[in-house]
Amino acid sequence: MADRVLLLATKDTIGYATAPGREGVASGAELVATIPADRLGAEVTVEDVLAEPSWDTSPGTMLGLARRIRTAILADGFDGVVVSHGTDTLEESAYLADLLAGPAARRGAIVFTGAQRQLDELSTDGPRNLANSIVAAAHPALRGLGAVACLDDELHAARWVSLVDATTVRAFSSAPFAPVGRIAGARVELLGAAPPRPPEAGGEPEPDVALVKTYPGMVAGLLSAVVDAGARGVVLEGTGPGNVPAGLFAAIAELTGWDIPVVVASRARTRTAALAELPPGAGLAARIGAIGARGLPAAKARVALMVALGGGGGVAAARDWFDRLARPADR
Structure with missing residues (x-):
């Protein structure tokens, strides 16, 4: 039986198209359709999430994503969850999901991804990042690592990852730590230990x-x-x-x-x-x-x-x- 992966699509740059005659924002299903069938490697269910642009993401939206991730793994039986997210605040949303994941981090993979180039740009990075993220979310090696960011063929722990360059596809880094893994075709290669798991969170996070x-x-x-x-x-x-x-x-x-x-x-x-x-x-x-x-x-x-x-x-x-x-x- 194929692994089951949930895609939570928040739109943003990974789905934007602005060329004359092609303006619009792709849905999650349309993003998945950009990936060749032989690269999916999992049964993907899509949920489109109403969200602000990444640069204006509210604590409520971040918390909603974290809750849905946890429920998808613990209650709905998904093997992994991918969140397509704008890169401006991807690291914050991923880290909140990591802190609130609790036992879901042991049961399934949690992968955040995005794109630096719009969907209709030459050499757009979105489809590749999404395909890699689905591969990662379906891979058992990621269970127990907590939330990760998957961009430019690399896997970065949510605690360590930072947006360091807003102008290129090599936008994210874990420095001084190494990426925890990388994607090579349909393979996930782990490169080093992930950070320690955080303590169990209690209560609803305070947004103010x-x-x-x-x-x-x-x-x-x-x-x-x-x-x-x-x-x-x-x-x-x-x-x-x-x-x-x-x-x-x-x-x-x-x-x-x-x-x-x-x-x-x-x-x-x-x-x-x-x-x-x-x-x-x-x-x-x-x-x-x-x-x-x-x-x-x-x-x-x-x-x-x-x-x-x-x-x-x-x-x-x-x-x-x-x-x-x-x-x-x-x-």
Whole structure:
């Protein structure tokens, strides 16, 4: 019996056509039809998902995809799920799905894909990426790896993948880590270990988490403004290993006192060490209650904080969640 794969098609660039006389957006079924039958390698069921453009994807849409993935594997018996997604925020949606997958990550494959070139462009990358993703989603080797991104013949772990070049088909990288695998024709070749599975998530993720990029001379009132607008948590994109302007310290302490967690990520790659474990002079915000992102880039730290606050907790719950993210979880 052929493996059963569900395709959740959110449209975006992989389905766009803009040439005169061919304008439109391909449905999921039309995308599958671009793949030669001998390359499918699975029984594909298609569901078209109403979604915003990737650059404006809402937390509700990301959460809806994560829920459908989990249900498709655990309740509907699919062997794998492919999500065609715009590349702007693919890494965030994939990481949220990874954090919320729970036992579904052990039972089936979860594969996100997209395209840098429109469907009607010369040498479009969409059909190849989709064909590879279906091959990957049907392959038993991906069960247990969690969510991955499949683009340009490579498989990247959701925790590590980042969009690094918005101008070419070699758009995604896991650096400094290696891709976890690659697709060679109809074969899946695993290249290395995936990141540890995250701890089991509890409750509904909190969508109102703000992401603020810091800069020298930044005024503290900007943090108060996002909280006044309804943010239940704040991620600061700092510099170096986890530094933010000293002028924000009083505001960070105040927010922490209100049980609103402040997580400090970095615009650079960092280690998984806690802020308080950094050498003297670095990570000073830890002294007034800030939480380290544990190596996550700011956009993914925001996703992780959304999940951390899902159980209704505040600073203590968020700190515990990020500490557990940095440790291997029981499989």
